[in-house]
Amino acid sequence: MCSFLPHMRATNVVFLIAGLCVTPAAAGPTAHTGDQGVRIELRLNKPVYTAREPVEITLTVSNPASAAVTFQFPTGQMFDVLVTRQGKLMWQWSQGRAFTQAFTSLTLSPGESRVFNERWDQRDTQGRYVPAGEYEMLAVFPTEVGLVPRAGADGPQVRFQIVK
16 A cells, blocks of 8 residues: 555555657657656657667656655565557566565655666567567556556557567
8 A cells, every 4th residue: 555645545556657758858758647746757768679679768756745755565566667569468577576575665755756777678578579569668656465567557658669
């Protein structure tokens, strides 16, 4: 469960990266959303990749509010990233990773951000390189016990291409 404000009922918090926009300061697609005053941003380093070129992923969780925000996670996992193609799950960052099986918390002070940098090597869930084509990326912030990130979740996603 997560706690955003005192006296507020905890709810599932899944941040689907909403919208696709490219800003002059960003070389690749950037998507962001906000919930309860927290801003989540997903950024790729470019919109088009050659086959087998690493995809650089930056996920930033920011608290622009004037009060601290604390998130509670059921394990050591604080986020997940999924890549889909035509609605089919191609890759999931957390697959095959081990996380501590203890509750973890993340507190962001007013104005504070936490940045997670990851890299996808363009291999699918079976370890094979994915084919050229258009892909979608979804970021998830799993803060409730039993929450399972899934492909095809509601909401717009960051799109990018892989070319030969």
